[in-house]
Amino acid sequence: MTVPLINLESYDLLQTEMKAEHLDGLHALSASIGWPHRKADWAVNLAAGKGIVAVDESGRIHGSAMYFTLGGDVSAVGMVIAHPRLKLEGLATCLMANIVERTEDRPAFLNACNDVVPFYRSLGALPVGPVFQHQGIVGPVSISKGRCRVAEAPDLPQLIACDADAHGVDRSTLILELWRVSETVVIERRGRIRGFAMRRQFGRGHLIGPIIAEKEVDAIALVEAFVANLPGSFVRVDTRVKHGPFRQYLENSGLVPVMNVVNMTFGQLPSRGSNAVFGLSSHSTG
Incomplete structure (x- = not known):
């Protein structure tokens, strides 16, 4: 067109x-x-x-x-x-x-660099909060055995449902495309997937995201499952988490905060469920 x-x-x-x-x-x-x-x-x-x-x-x-x-x-x-x-x-x-x-x-959302926030405000977008970009060279980290497992194709419907609960909207087209280019790990309890994370090649190295979990300790375990196998590699995680153990774990792993962008919305977005978004799939897709 x-x-x-x-x-x-x-x-x-x-x-x-x-x-x-x-x-x-x-x-x-x-x-x-x-x-x-x-x-x-x-x-x-x-x-x-x-x-x-x-x-x-x-x-x-x-x-x-x-x-x-x-x-x-x-x-x-x-x-x-x-x-x-x-x-x-x-x-x-x-x-x-x-x-x-x-x-x-x-309703729509975007993540804006700080210098263009006034531009998006002029179009009617409202700021919601910061997104923190952590990145760096992964240092030596230990891994807790048995917390996560590698995802398999039959897990996809549960991954999509888990992601939809966290975001309040079905992102199946995006998740299916990310599945094609990513490694995925899950946390499972009582036969149900309670969280997952994806890692793919991106930019200067690797990007871990989305990271979806019920608990902060699960989100840390999901990231740990990847970074433990990436010592010396460049890794990036984008998160809306403002402080606490998850952010501290990223820094302890060598992923330091380098900048932040501003999450902005046009209109009212759907309410979210019990799962939380600890890491974005990207600035563009949230």
Whole structure:
């Protein structure tokens, strides 16, 4: 789908549907502003969601925006990038207007870097709270035997249900795509899965997320199951947990807080169940 031309001072740009043929250009775009996403990370997002790109007459990409439909009632918005030299000319505003139209005024959320929080406020988004980015080189850690097991394909329905309980919305399309590219571990009690975590290649190394658990001690065990096998590797975890044993465990493992972004919402999101989100699947998908 193609939408009207964007007339900027420097360029006339066309907004068009994001496709696999754009992945190289999207990787170059995100690298130009210092984001760590690999081409493969963009491909995972594109498989799980939809997006638009702003291209010039030669096909060069100057902007992007994505949305992920969750359960038909909620959207996650992410990967909103306007080339720095076009940011002040209103490109991001045009991209977001397109996304708002596509999401049909459904409740939505996004995670915004601090410098663009005023921009999203101007569009009607309200700040909810911080998301803390922990990352670093994993040091030597011990592992508690028997707490977790590797997930198997028959576990998928329970994983999806566990995730839906934690988020208040069905994210099955996303979970199925992450399953394809991730290692997954679960905590099981009385024959039922009570928590899970996924690890995949991302950016400079590995990303652990989502991390879903009933208890903080379970969330720590889920992360431990991965980092114990990743000494010397670069690992990232994004969390909304403000303080406590989980955050301390991340730091003790070598994953230090490096920055935070702001979780923001458009409209009222569904209420959540008894499971908690200890780690995000990504800034873009929550």
